Amino acid sequence: MKKMTLTTAALTALLAASTTTSVFAEDAVPAPAYSTGKAILTEDVKPTDPVDPTDPGTGNDGPLSLDTVPSYDFGSKALEGGDTIFNTPKVLLADGTYADKDGHVQVTDKRGTGAGWKLTVKYVAGADGSATTTNEAWTSTDGLHIKGALLELPAATWLNTNDEAVGAPDLTKAASITDADVDYASASKDLGMGTWIGTVTSANVKLTVPQGNKVGDYKANLQWTLTDAAQA
Numbered sequence: 001m002k003k004m005t006l007t008t009a010a011l012t013a014l015l016a017a018s019t020t021t022s023v024f025a026e027d028a029v030p031a032p033a034y035s036t037g038k039a040i041l042t043e044d045v046k047p048t049d050p051v052d053p054t055d056p057g058t059g060n061d062g063p064l065s066l067d068t069v070p071s072y073d074f075g076s077k078a079l080e081g082g083d084t085i086f087n088t089p090k091v092l093l094a095d096g097t098y099a100d101k102d103g104h105v106q107v108t109d110k111r112g113t114g115a116g117w118k119l120t121v122k123y124v125a126g127a128d129g130s131a132t133t134t135n136e137a138w139t140s141t142d143g144l145h146i147k148g149a150l151l152e153l154p155a156a157t158w159l160n161t162n163d164e165a166v167g168a169p170d171l172t173k174a175a176s177i178t179d180a181d182v183d184y185a186s187a188s189k190d191l192g193m194g195t196w197i198g199t200v201t202s203a204n205v206k207l208t209v210p211q212g213n214k215v216g217d218y219k220a221n222l223q224w225t226l227t228d229a230a231q232a
Contacts, residue, residue, distance in 0.1 A: 041112055043063040043110055043111055043112065044063060044110045045061055045062050045063055046061060047059055047060060047061045047065065047067070048065055048067045048106075048108040048110075048195055049067070050067055050068045050094070050104070050106055051104075051106060051161060051195065051197050052068075052104055052197070053094065054093050054094055054095075054099075054101070055068040055093070055094060055104050055106070056068065056071075056092060056093065056094045057094070063109070063110045063111040063112075064108070064109050064110070064111055064117060064226065064228055065107070065108045065110075065226070066105075066106070066107055066119070066224060066225075066226040067106035067107065067108055067195070068104050068105065068106040069103075069105055069222075069224045070091055070092070070103025070104060070105065070200055071091070071092035071103075072089035072090070072091060072092070072103070072202075072205065073089055073090045073091075073092070073098040074086035074089040074207050075089070075090070079209075079211075079213070079215065080211075081211065082211055083208050083209065083210055083211060084208075084209040084211075084213075085206060085207070085208050085209075086206065086207040086208075086209070087203070087205075087206055088100075088202050088203050088205065089202060089205055089207070090202075091103045091202060100202070101202065102199050102200060102201050102202050103199075103200040103202060103205075104197055104198065104199060104200065105119065105156055105184075105185070105197075105198040105200060105224070106195065106196070106197050106198070107119065107169075107185075107192065107195070107196050107198070107226060108194070108195040108196075109187070109192055109193050109194065109196075110194075111228075112193075114189055114190035114191075114193060115189070115228055115229075116186065116187045116188050116189050116190075116191065116192065116228075116229065117186065117187050117192055117226060117227065117228055117229070118183065118185075118186040118187075118226070118227050118229055119183075119184045119185045119186065119224065119225070119226050119227075120181035120182055120183055120184060120224070120225045120227075121153070121175055121177060121181070121182055121184050121222055121223065121224050121225070122177065122178060122179055122180055122181045122182060122222070122223055122225075123137035123177055123178065123179045123220060123221065123222060123223075124179075124221050124222070124223040125137075125221065126221055132179050133179050134149075134177075134178045134179045135147050135148065135149075137149065137177075137179065137220045137221075138218040138219070138220045139218060139219060139220070140214075140216030140217055140218045140219075141216070141217050142216055144214055144216045144218075146209055146213050146218055147210065147212065147213060148209075148210040148213075149207065149208070149209055149210075149213075149220075150176060150206075150207070150208040151176070151177040151205075151206075151207050151220070152174065152175070152176050152177075152205065152206045152207075152208075153174060153175045153177070153184070153200060153205055154174050154200060154201055154204035154205065155172045155173050155174045155185075156172050156184070156185060156198030156199060156200050157172075157198065157199045157201070158172060158185070158196050158197070158198045158199075159196070159197055159199075160194055160195060160196055160197070161194065161195050161197075167190075167191050167192070167193060167194075168187075168191065168192070168196065169185045169186060169187040169191060169192045169196060169198075170186070170187060170188050170191050171183070171185060171186040171187075171188075172184070172185045172198065173185070177222065181225065184224075185198060
């Protein structure tokens with residue numbers, strides 16, 4: 001009887017040890033393994049094409065660039081007794097013609113620093129950027145000037161290349177053009193990165209010519225300036 005009891009005890013101990021070993025074997029897993037990835041982001045200095053292919057590009061290069069700006073044709077209108085107002089001008093296309101569409105201001109910030117930027121606009125006398133006065137900005141082929149001309153641009157509506165407004169420039173305002181730089185848009189720290197397209201709705205662009213001006217074929221020049229500092 002005693003022998004039988006010992007055998008049973010030994011068998012019980014053997015089964016317990018076997019079960020414990022089996023549980024440990026099933027629960028054991030290898031330690032995690034690790035790998036690495038490397039990537040370097042650098043500035044891209046090549047010009048950025050207009051997002052709207054019908055827009056004429058400026059050819060600006062560098063990591064911070066002004067890619068497109070709108071040019072307008074207000075057409076012909078007879079002088080009126082009071083102010084003569086031109087509305088909804090046609091916009092210059094890449095092929096050199098003008099069409100009924102909205103203009104675009106396109107800014108690309110590929111610096112990767114999040115430093116921000118500012119966009120201003122003003123009248124200049126010509127392509128050389130020489131100074132002018134507001135009353136001389138609109139000049140005719142006969143050398144006449146429109147006195148008191150008022151060109152008004154609406155605030156732009158900014159979207160990125162994914163048609164989203166996340167991270168958009170945080171200042172965008174209407175502009176009445178003068179011969180001094182007028183703030184038009186700016187992006188504060190960490191905003192306006194990548195390519196942004198500001199739509200300037202043509203229906204809200206207006207040129208007002210006060211009474212007392214003479215007939216003529218007039219032209220004005222605008223200078224758009226992009227700087228690497230956000231609006232203070």
